[in-house]
Amino acid sequence: MSILAFDLGGSALKACLFEDSGRAVARARVDLGFDEPVPGWSEADPVRWWDALRNAVAVLVREAPPSVAGIQAISICGFTRTQVFLDGELNPVRPAIGFRDRRASDYGELMRVNAAGDDPDIDQLNGFHPLSRLLWLKEHEPENWRRIRYVLEPKDFLNLELTGIPISDEVSHYWLAKAFEGGQASLAARCGIDRAILPSLGRPHAVIGAISAAVSREMPFLKGATVVVGSNDTWSAVAGMSGLVPGRAYCVSGSSEVVGMICGREAHASGLATVRWGRDLWQLGGPGQNGSNTVDWANAVLRSNEAHAVCTRDTPQPLIFLPYLLGERTPFWDGDLRGALLGLEATTGASDIRQAVMEGVAYINRVVVERAESAAGHIASELRIGGGGARNARWNQVRADVLGRPVLASAEPETGLAGCLATAIAALGSDSPGDDLQSQPRFRRFDPSPDRQGRYDELYRLFGEAHEALAPISRQLAGMARRDSAQSIHSHKKGIL
Known part of the structure; x- marks a missing residue:
């Protein structure tokens, strides 16, 4: 049996098929990217990521040696600080808001006003925090906001497509989960955000379940595989370096x-x-x-x-x-x-x-x-x-x-994939992925x-x-750029009208 690993990055989805021994026997890469419809915005349609995974599997099917009899486990890592918004039918409500997106900068101040004065994470309450993105969406896209059932991370969306189960891990969803700690006294509650949007959370090497019947029919190569929760690309890459x-x-x-x-x-x-x-x-x-x-x-x-x-x-x-x-x-x-x-x-x-x-x-x-x-x-x-x-x-x-x-x-050129391999091995029998990652990967040393x-x-x-x-x-120049951009958009609209 073999293990299939995916690393969903902002510029590409990378895949690797590993034998039981840990040897890579087939690789695939599918280029991706983000849309920037407005300066400072960064968005992506999650369906593109799913299409990329399907295309990568097609490549692996062609490249895999005859000795590969079946896939035992699938483990995915992916970029984080990106929100995927799902409705009650588990379909995307709108494009995901990417990790470089700066649209919610003003909502960092709103979170800090509502935070406890001695909050040790006060520096993290900024426009890149997931809660700030939710506050922006609630105010600027109220129709989309009312449709949201869950907020997932990018790799969680791929796991959802594979299994039909919305779940994330404790590492990737750490900041949003922490915002809900304390019930009605939590930061999220004080900002008017309901905890119901938070999916179930598991450890990175927990098992979600089996591939769905629909996916098995579409991609028989994956039939019978167990899907692992996984984690974000950073955690997986550090794990892959025995770090x-x-x-x-x-x-x-x-x-x-x-x-x-x-x-x-x-x-x-x-x-x-x-x-x-x-x-x-x-x-x-x-x-x-x-x-x-x-x-x-x-x-x-x-x-x-x-x-x-x-x-x-x-x-x-x-x-x-x-x-x-x-x-x-x-x-x-x-x-x-x-x-x-x-x-x-x-x-x-x-x-x-x-x-x-x-x-x-x-x-x-x-x-x-x-x-x-x-x-x-x-x-x-x-x-x-x-x-x-x-x-x-x-x-x-x-x-x-x-x-x-x-x-x-x-x-190892792809430490994220190496971390996914170790996470899958841990899910199949070890208590902790850290135990399986001390396999002494090779390094080149640079001394100061x-x-x-x-x-x-x-x-x-x-x-x-x-x-x-x-x-x-810098801040004054950035303010000037925003004013110039706003004036340009206003002049453009006025010309059209």
Whole structure:
């Protein structure tokens, strides 16, 4: 029997068929994306994700070796901070609101007004919080709001299509579930949101049930498979790197990055999310807005062969890059932050700028890790990194130098799928997925260079000063952009009328 794993990402759905031994025997990828109907909005039709899964299964059927006799379990992970709204018939009410969507920024203040004054998670009550999205929908789309029965995460929608059962996991739905704690005194209740929209929650390695009869008829390849609850892509990727160990820091480096540290007790730090990830396991960190997409942006803007070259200077030109091309979530939670590049000279080359862009993202990594270390009371032994960004050796060395910590880059290209495999194995018989994930995955180690430590400490200090100085200007520029956009829409409508 075999295990089928899916990783639903913002840009693609990836699938892998594993044999009992854990060896990958077939892979598939289906490209996806988000719609941006209004500046600052990010939406997707959940049906596209289901179509992508069906297309991926068709590829796996063609690619699977004859030795694959049947699928024993299916485990799915997916991006989070995205809301799928279902009606009473379990059909989507409207497009899902994506993790980069900034439309609900004003509702963060409403939540903070209703929150307890000593709430340790006050920084998380912002426009990216699931409750803020619900408040926006309730006010701006009342007809859709009245139709909502459940709010699910993206991978939950795929599990629903496979089994007919609406359920999520305790990790992915942590923030919305927490908003309902306390009954009538809960934050959600004070904001006028009923708990009925919250689905049942299980542990990531819990079993949902079997594939539905309708899906078995459409995709016989899946017949008889057991579907696992699964979790979000970050939890699964860290699990796939054997990172669910207190004292280890992690970075899941994709288009945007998720950075944090695993602790053996609950702790809180400004701007960081504290989420229970398992028995005696807590993560301090959270998702950012910028990562490989920032490097891609630099390459595209520079439009030069030199843009892709590694900086070869012994001492690259000192530049400070604030990587806020899409605002920033962790650790600043400010959608109005904007990017900046400081220190330009006539001799500045494309490779200098690209180096600065990589450094800017690494400085954000360091802010998160240092805040987590301070809250946890101990230093991270290492940072384990996976995802597309982990394949950039130069960037891994920059991170090690900036952080002053060893960086272990996973040799497994798809750590999320590896985590799904381990979760499925746990669901089939082990008490905890963490026990099954200590299979010593392969890593390439990058140690910090003592020769560069002092220089990066100085640049990191300047990065912090630049952030503080330019944040107010960023917010004013963002406000101007919104006014210009509103005036443009008004003028367009007036012209049509």
